[in-house]
Amino acid sequence: MPTPPPLTRAHVRLLGLAQAAPTPPPDAESALSAVVVEPHARRALIRQLYLTGRAQWGVTFGERIGETLHVHHAAPHGPRWAEPPPQPYAYDTRYLLGYVDALVAEHGGRIDWQGVWRVAPDSRSPDLREVLAWVGAAAGQGLCDDRSPLLTAGWLEGSLSVRAYHLQDDEPLELPVLVLR
Template sequence: MKRAQQRFLGLPSPRQSHSNDEALPIGSLGLLDSAYLELMQQVNVLGRWQGGTLFGEVVAGHFTVQLVTPLGPPSGAAHPLFPHMPYLLGWSDCVARGYGEAVDWYGNWLAAPDGRLPDERADLSWLALGASQGLFDEQHALLMLGMHEGQLSGRAYCWQEGQRMNVTCTFGLMASGL
């Protein structure tokens, strides 16, 4: 069962046997070129906090972001962190069919209203809020984004046992190296 289905239907996560590589916390994050380009466009939408979801695959603690989606339909995304669940369910189903079962919703992204990378204290406020709502843990990341000198930059975090965990990010076209 995909993460969005578990969350929307209120079901507990199924017990799955994972290899040691699959159970590792996310320690690094890289963007495929298409995800990088989509995020650059989204960060350039100024005037309000922007947010969305990150779909990809986690292997040996490395999260490869393959697809970036909005939080919901234009009239349905009221909060920049919390996805419109029916919309997310639709994306999740499409992603599973198009990319395979290994690709799932493993994170969220946020960008400040001015398009610049927010202060790290703001990052941590968003991270704590999302963690309190079950969005972030050691297997699900928050990616904070901004533009700097025409390039996308950012910081990523996971949440483990009430503490932030910094995640190494790779930005730029072809930077994911995958």
């Protein structure tokens, strides 16, 4: 009988299996120094920018290569038809478990839950005060730390603006972001 694949960070979090946390790969122990938003994630974030009227947020999936996080997917927190809208960082566990299972199958287990993303209700690029509040709220729920950044997306002068923040020594730190087309 083949050995089952190891649990992903996403499965551990969504199933509440903190005691069975997977061993991170060696390069995940070093601090992040940059974020690359891959084309599929870029398109997903742009789709969210057209859903104005309420704040949007979700989960990023990707992989660490050295000190760089490559974000391959930006998933919504749950089905778009959820009413009433959930509070920020409240997610639909069943929806995300299905999403994770599909991504693990598609990518052979290479990618995992890497952080969260957020978009303002009016889709504009948020100011620093808002971002710091978002980082604090995400960190308070264990969703943003030194290895798991918060990405923000918004329109800035008609162009997509994506910024990434993580915590270093419990202080929010902006990371350089490269958005690929």
